[in-house]
Amino acid sequence: MKSFDYVRPASIPEAVSAASAPGAAYLAAGTNLLDLMKGGVSRPDRLVDVTHLPGLDRIEPLADGGVRIGALVRNADLAHDASFAKAYPAVAEALLSGASAQLRNAATVGGNLLQRTRCAYFYDVASACNRRVPGSGCDARQGENRLHAVLGWSDACIATHPSxxxxxxxxxxxxxxIEGKGGRRNVKLEDLYRLPADAPEWETVLEPGDLIVALKLPGDASDFAAHARYLKVRERTSYAFAIVSAAACLRLERGSIAEARIALGGVAAKPWRAHEAEKVLAGGAPNGETFRRAAEAALAGAKPSGDNQFKIELARRIVVRALSLAASGTPERIPALPASPFSSVPGALHDA
Amino acid sequence: MINSISLTVNGVRRDIALPDPRVTLLDLLREQLDLTGTKKGCDRGQCGACTILVNGRRINSCLALAISHNGADITTIEGLAQGEKLHPLQAAFIEHDGFQCGFCTPGQIMSALGLINEGQAGCDPERIREGMSGNLCRCSAYAGITEAVLDVQRTLAAEKERRVA
Structure with missing residues (x-):
């Protein structure tokens, strides 16, 4: 690991100032950053440790009925916060399907948002990677790419966002x-990330020094609590990144879908909101035929970036499956295997 | 420049010089404090061999910078037994053949202790397996590990019931 200066600011403005210098990086739990530094993928000159900043570890209700989550709230604490998990069950299930208990105990909300891709060529400093070294090429294009992106990718980069x-x-x-040099501002999470296009090194819209201080869910986000699921296909049952995942949230009124929300994971360089699929679902009957049409709409623009044609149909099936599970109701308690399509109930069907 | 930290390690306060900020909690324990019970497996947060409790919570010590943990209360495998008397989890791992080579065992036991503290798994073997999935065992003693954790959970549940009754 390259040596670095260690700075521990006492306030948010001090942190922003310290992190505005070239070569500076924020350190929260470090569960992703230290791994990258050990591999020589990230080589910061200065680490600005934000874990001791006051006031960033709270979960607070908002006046509009939403919630504000401090950037330093740990993943496990958020997932196990009873009122949070009740209002946003798909978020809690997604959290508990990620990483391991040890990592969830350490990893922060802000850090999770900014974790880097798990593309093996990004991690291997001997490989060409436009995201790591702009202009160097992309060894994933001709390499092992069955898990890479099927939406929003470019010739320069086919990596996926792992969260x-x-x-x-x-x-x-x-x-x-976000707090930055110009003060505080709000950015929709969907707009925080940039698709790779011809500059995959620009992963987010954050400027030097920008610090994520909180995450907010609006008042209507809890309207889906009764019908919300997260489903994630992995290459092993637990402690693995998604091949494909989907969040499905429905608001049902008198037996039909009043409003739907769909997003996909593991398919693009950003968490992928499927707005067109939501339009297909609105006003429809919550049945397999509607769900299949929504899945078609969600993947309409998909194309393989390598040996990953299978992910497109897999993603459609996971969308259908997540919608079906959401329609049948949020379980009382998060399942023993969170987000797993494989039931631990003997005799239950595993095929979508 | 911060160049020293203070930690409580297995109940003993330690003041530690840290001239190099790159030191992880894992390397600090093993190299500076001679507490080599905590193992270095992958050193990248993938195997769980380095699991310790920090302020009562299990984490991967290989991915934690020591300098960021000033004031922390740390428990390692060396802190569990009371003299010659093994911790119930240590005894249960022996009773249920929860290991073969033993390299992952300190991490497994510290992870199991964290899991019990978290209070989410109860006596459901599926929840225990899921909660222990951050600890790999290349000898594949998983069946024994799950039995050992279940055994301790059942004993704790029975004790709790007796106290209530």
């Missing part, structure tokens, strides 16, 4: 509160 947490968050119109 589970962010998938239901974009579905529920989460907003990120």
């Amino acid at each position: 589970d947490f962010c998938v239901p968050l974009v579905a529920l119109d989460a907003v990120v509160e």
Whole structure:
């Protein structure tokens, strides 16, 4: 690991000032950053440790009925906060389907939002990667790419965003509160991320020094609490990143869908909101035929970036499955295997 | 420049010089405090061998910078037994053959202790397996590990019931 200066600011403005210098990076739990630094993928000259900043570890109700989550709230604490999990069950399920208990105990809300892709070529400093070294090329294009993006990718980069947490968050119109050199501003989480286009190194709209201080869910995000699920296909049952995942949230009125929210994970360089699929669902009957049409709409623009044609049909089926599960109602308690399509109930069908 | 931290390690306060900020809690425990019970497996947060409790919560010590944890209360595998008397989890791992080579065992036991503290898994073997999925065992002693954790959970549940009754 390259050496660095360690700075521990006492206030948010001090942090922003310290992190505005070239080569500076924020340190929260470090569960992703330290891994990247050990591999030489990230080489900051200065670490600005924000874990001791006061007031960023609270979960607070908002006047509009929504919630404000401090950037330093740990993933496990948010998932196990009883009132949060009751109001936003798909978010809690997504959190508990990610990483391991040890990592969830450490990892922060702000850090989760800013975690880097898990593309193996991004991690391997001997490989060409436009995201890591702009202009160097993309070894994933001709490499092992069965898990890479099928939506929003470019010739320069086919990496995916790894977060589970962010998938239901974009579905529920989460907003990120950012403090920067120019003061505080709000950005929709969906707009925080940039698609790779010809500059994959610009992963977000954040400017040097910008610090995520909180995440907010609007008042209407809890309207879906009775019919909300997150579903995630992995290559092993637990402790793995998504091949494809989906958050499905429905608001049912008199037996039909009044409003729907759909987002996909593991398919693009950002958590992917499926607005067209939501339009298909609105006003429809909550049945397999409607769900299949929505899934077609969600993946309408998809194309393989390598050996990953299978992910497109897999994603459609996961959308259908997530919608069906959401329609049948949020379970009383998060299942023993959160977000798993594989039931631990003997005799239950596993095929979508 | 901050160049020293103070930690409570297994109940003992330690003041530690940290001239290099790159030191992880794992390396600090093993190299500076000679507490080599905590193992370095992958060193990248993937295997769980380095699991310790920080302020009562299980984390991967390989992905935690020591300098960021000034004032923390740390429990390692060395802090569990009371003299010759094993912690109930240690005894249960022996009773149920929860290991073969033993390299992952300190991490498994510290993770199990964290899992019990969290109070989410209860006596459901599926929830225990899921809650322990951050600890790999290349000898594949998983069946014994789950039995050992279940055993301790059942004993705790029975004790709790007796106290209530």
